[in-house]
Amino acid sequence: MDLKAHQIRALLAVAAHGSLRGGAAALGLTQAALTKSLRKLEEDVGLALLLRTPHGVQLTDAGLRLHARASLIDRQLELLQSDLAEEGRGAPAMVRLLVTPLVAACGLVPALRGFRDHHPAAQVCVGEGFAHAAVRGLRDGSLDFAFVHDDGDIALGGFELEAVAEAPRGLAVRAGHPLLQGGPSVTPDALLQYEWLAMGSRTGTRSPLVASYFRSLGLKLPAQVLRCDAVVGLSLLRSTDAIGIVAMPLLESGQPHGLRRIELQGLALPPVRVVALRRRDVGLTAEAEALRRGIAAALHRSAEGWRAAGVPPFAGARSRLSVAALSP
Structure with a gap:
């Protein structure tokens, strides 16, 4: 299977606009050119991806599965192009993460201080949320990693989960x-x-x-x-x-x-079980890995203090x- 970026974007555009005409207009293509890309995509994967109805175009079950993966691929291509452009201009790296309020209070601040000593120009974008928001952001490529609470409700398919700390x-x-x-x-x-x-x-x-x-x-x-x-x-x-x-x-x-x-x-x-979450199939930049390790180390130190204070067992x-x- 040899998927092309323009085929992936054709599928995403049609799904977003619900019609061939709307997808073609969004991409600046003729409807004939868009249709050709989609037909070649269906030939390459060997499956029907679109259903043409009187009310527009809908994705088949196979189309929906491909769409989920294609969204991440397209996002990663955008990030790659952005990163390369920034590298060429000497622009700073960007690290995107999500943390819970507990992590923000007990791990993020000390980690950022150490991070700034070695990466003073790096841009950091921090979101706040829990596991459901982290999974969504990691899937669509808008997050590099996350530190969240694991209460047994994280679907682990495709993710790497590292236990970091526990808190009462x-x-x-x-x-x-x-x-x-x-x-x-x-x-x-x-x-x-x-x-x-x-x-x-x-x-x-x-x-x-x-x-x-x-x-x-x-x-x-x-x-x-x-x-x-x-x-x-x-x-x-x-x-x-x-x-x-x-x-x-x-x-x-x-x-x-x-x-x-x-x-x-x-x-x-x-207790709260704090875990670091990231995609298995997407590598981290040196800056993102440095901040991830810094937050994990800060949470380890905080957890030692919580244990010293005594965390009662669950009973x-x-x-x-x-x-x-x-x-x-």
Whole structure:
């Protein structure tokens, strides 16, 4: 199979515009030239890739599979052309990564300081998010690597995952939350009265973390689980009576002001497992690899401090739970 870049771009253009005419216009080609490229592509792969309907053009199942790969190939070609052009102009390298709030607070800052000592001119583009955003960015080529939390919901096909650090988790609520005003103890059922936040999850109550937590209490899953990203989740925690599961070093860093930790005696949540994620089939530039190693080393050092402070093992408890409010 000998696929050409212009064939790949022809398929992407038609898929994006839903018609041969729209795809040809986007590429600055005649419709006949575009059709010729697509026919040659179908001959090369030996499969029908397009369905022509009265409402436009649709991809077949084989076309959809090729489209997913073609999007990454096209993105990598764009990045290669950009990198070569920058190299010719003496322009600085670009490193693109994604981190969670925990990694930003405990690994990114010290790593960037060391990175700047050796790569002062490199451009760094940092996004914030969780595993689902990292996987999407790595697949389409817009990210070089990511540091995210692994709660068992990362599809590993095509990715290299390296365990980097573990951090303790706990429950967080706003200052003045009713749970902090209700006396020295609550029953596990009282936790079901409030909405829960599954930060970083796109599966709601099916989140492995939320599900395992309530199974350990012998309870059904809460009726209301709001799925959101970190910035939105922390804002909602500050202003509503929702309960969130938060990495404790993030609270202790003082960044999420206005939140309080609830410690449930006899019950420990599973720790945050921080992993470095990258594509197996795409190499990193020297600058990207240097920053990736720097962040991993900084997180290793932070994890040593968390272990020294004592991270309790995960254990279930079905009795009444003592609640103590701890100011971050």
